[in-house]
Amino acid sequence: MKDVAARAGVGLKTVSRVVNGEPGVTAETEHRVREAITALGFRRNDSARVLRKGRTASIGLVLEDLADPFYAPLSRAVEEVARDHGALLLNGSSAEDPARERELVLALCARRVDGLVVVPAGGDHRYLEPETAAGLATVFVDRPGGLIAADAVLSDNFGGARDGVAHLVAHGHRRIGFLGDQPRIHTATERLRGYRAAMAAAGLPVDASWVSLGPTAPDRVRAETERMLTGPSPVTALFTGNNRVTATAVRVLARHPRPVALVGFDDLELADLLTPAVTVVAQDASRLGRTAAELLFRRLDGDAGPPRHEELPTRLIARGSGELPPADGTSG
């Protein structure tokens, strides 16, 4: 702000008036101040953010999918923290499209949000660097940002999946299927890594036909589940990599002639009331959102420390489906 005043040859108060749209500045002076701001590399939103006054603060939340129930408690938690700080929350969804994510992030920046919590769809966030350099605070949540040094709050996806699969192994399973989301999604590959680690720790081989990553559309998950249950080397247990996959797998298993054990990553509403009730590795979605938003507000309050990565524990909730023994006597 001092640099702007010096370059425009005016006082600080005049700069403040121009930026806040207050009266008492001639058109010529306003023009000079705006030119100085432009010359010094501020964008309109950045200068407004740094110098703002008399407007409601706001933060943005970029989700992956508005229709995924996992994000509902996460969103609400971010909103509650924002409210505690007197800020409004604006959010939007990338629909798992990196170009859409970038467009949405920049649109929120242009609308002068003070900071962003982002569930990234893409793997390259260098496009954020000019915004970050100009003062934008960003915290990634659920998945880390890519090619950028930034805060991130994640669940222990690897450890949670490893423990869930080890739970199936402990109940006698040797042929365990893994059904997950698309391989370019960080959480999907971390959970697959956890599955492989648990199988390796138990000395169990993994047949290529037991692993399937891809879109979570019900048709694909249904076909892949049925394939794993009926192939030449059918599985006796399934580990499902997220709530969308679990919901479809549960429907297939409900109609399957022999019992198949199931552990799902993510909890589902009513999962405890099914027969059998569904054993899950639960994330604390609300705590993910709260932790990310609190970190964001610490950054906005001036915390300029190095990027932080926080990892939250998951919790195995045994309810019945994950404790079923192998149905075909292959236990051992």
Added chain:
Amino acid sequence: MKDVAARAGVGLKTVSRVVNGEPGVTAETEHRVREAITALGFRRNDSARVLRKGRTASIGLVLEDLADPFYAPLSRAVEEVARDHGALLLNGSSAEDPARERELVLALCARRVDGLVVVPAGGDHRYLEPETAAGLATVFVDRPGGLIAADAVLSDNFGGARDGVAHLVAHGHRRIGFLGDQPRIHTATERLRGYRAAMAAAGLPVDASWVSLGPTAPDRVRAETERMLTGPSPVTALFTGNNRVTATAVRVLARHPRPVALVGFDDLELADLLTPAVTVVAQDASRLGRTAAELLFRRLDGDAGPPRHEELPTRLIARGSGELPPADGTSG
């Protein structure tokens, strides 16, 4: 735009340059154009909306609760329509607080959204009149706006609840409880009205102890469900007024010693896999969102007809819980 050009004594192209921040306009001319815009009653966001160029269009969605799964498919449908129109969606939630709703709506207006889809929390939307007069398009969805002539897209809440309760009556129930949301919420009172109409049509009295409206917090719903099941005149069936209430009632009924029939308003994920599977009156949340967003874009494209009210049908899905007979022989 013509009026602005005439009043400022400049050409249309100059007005366009000023509004879009393009170069080639002297500071004096810019000042004169801005004064003309102000004098003609445009606000900065409105002029930008009407005259905008070279930026991404956006619409806002104001929800009641980010964590309610009912709004997930509605949000996604609004976003898909926005995307088909090349527009971004920004949304936020009022947390059922009218003051918060107003603050969020005005914050979105200040951030230059082209139109709004609103699930209203409050009952007085006169605060929108200056925005509407200046060209903001608004469509209410799920609940109507209050004290304002505006577009609304709603479900047939009255008819859906009436049919659901009539379904319980047809299966022999005479003592039917109604558990709903807070009475200041339009959908809650419409559904209660449907309950009363079905009871009256069957010539059945309604005991005051069978009706309970209030917050959908699990503790309250649990206590009220247990009270209705154990009082001096216990109910043999329940009609639950929305998905939050149904999820809690299902948990209470799962532990109750005698079977109690249940029909819930709103479908729930996995409801078809419970024992008994839950009979529901399903809204088409996706179609609500799509219809509202399409109406909004027709308004933005120039449709200036009188306010429209669209009512979408609901669908009774019989799955088992709503077809249970009365457990205590009071059928008749």
